[in-house]
Amino acid sequence: MFKFDEELFLRLVETEGLAYRSQIEEIVDGICRKGYSNIFMIGSGGTIAMMYPYEYILKSNSSIDVHAEIAAEFVVMNNKHFSKDSVCIFTSVSGTTKETIEAIEYCKSRGATTFALVAEPDTPITKLVDHCITTGSEKHSFDTFFILLYMVVFRFMHNRNEFPQYEQFTKEVALLPRAILDAVKAFDPKAEAFAIEHKDTDYHMMVGSGNLWGNTYSYAMCVLEEMQWIKAKSIHAAEFFHGTLELVVEDTSVILLKGEDETRPLTDRVERFAEKVTKRLTVIDTKDFAMEGISEEFRKHFAVSINWALLSRISVYLERERNHPLTLRRYYRKMEY
Structure with missing residues (x-):
């Protein structure tokens, strides 16, 4: 196909992407053991748009309190649902998005837990958040992020005893x-x-x-x-x-x-x-x-x-x-x- 390397796609999204499952489960399980009040999915432009599907999935399949928020607005709006017990999830291809960095700093200053998926390694966002998975390549990063976010949100649901099909689901994610x-x-x-x-x-x-x-x-x-x-x-x-x-x-x-x-x-x-x-x-x-x-x-x-x-x-x-x-x-x- 025009401008599409099938071998590269499968290496980045299938071989390398799916390999993050155990790391995601370890992070989510640790957050759940600690306890949390709600989930904020925060981004800018394409990365807030990326969060909307998962907000919808959680709202329609789980009792977890979830909020998808535009980073720049979130920082100034004084959201009364947000607290030190919130879990804040971010994605970034570059790892340098100004508004996302400001939102992470805001969340951390208030004691919330921060977790990011980032494509580019050794960038500011990778160093700011409490938990980070760095995929290492801008190429096909959205495809990889989508797959990792399935694992994240459904693991939270599984740990809340709301998704007993989790093992079968992850088998199908691999397909x-x-x-x-x-x-x-x-x-x-x-x-x-x-x-x-x-x-x-x-x-x-x-x-x-x-x-x-x-x-x-x-x-x-x-x-x-x-x-x-x-x-x-x-x-x-x-x-x-x-x-x-x-x-x-x-x-x-x-x-x-x-x-x-x-x-x-x-x-x-x-x-x-x-x-x-x-x-x-x-x-x-x-x-x-x-x-x-x-x-x-x-x-x-x-x-x-x-x-x-x-x-x-x-x-x-x-x-x-x-x-x-x-x-x-x-x-x-x-x-x-």
Whole structure:
């Protein structure tokens, strides 16, 4: 596949990524023995978006009190649910994100437990937090983080006696990298076709819900806007009919992300509407992919990883077709603001 090294992907995500299971369990088990009041999942940009699926999973499957918070807002808002007994979870590719560092310092100054997943070793975040797993590579870091976060949140649930299927679940997590690889291979021609068709499209609506809302928000803002300078709007499927629908016309690009959790009827409703109005509806549905060896019970959770990997294939083809490097920035980390 174009700009995709299968061997490297499997080494980083499957061989090395899955090997962190015992370290994650040791960290989570220690936190649980110590006791905690709630979990804060904190990030900036793509890393707060990454937390939204796991907030959704915990809220819909566990009684654990969980809060996903934007780092810069969290530091100034005086959240009354936050205390020294909170567990604060962070992710960072660079390990240097200013707002995330400030949030970690804020949490530590108040005695809370901090735990981070970081790609780049020996960076400020790796040295600040109480517990850190450093994956060592920026490449495929989001794919790896997603898998590690499954292990983190479901271990917390298991330790609360809310997830007796934990052992089976982790066996199926181990199958996920191959399922991702199969999915991206199957989707690749569609990703290329999308990029060719939409290389000059100047506005996209992205719609999603449930545990895919984070991917919806992230792809619109962090990829289409930040990395490709294309105007985009992320719209929650539950809110689509409370304003946004009035902007849909025959040539509006609507990208609909469909998963397999309880909120699927919300995206079904958007699809029924959009296919009547626009000729430029793109539906990316995780049900179209086999996920070999993954049980029906867990498919809805793993849809997060599958969906993100599929979107990433669109990214590389947009980069090629638009001659616009994904690394190009005008302002981000280029100037003071």
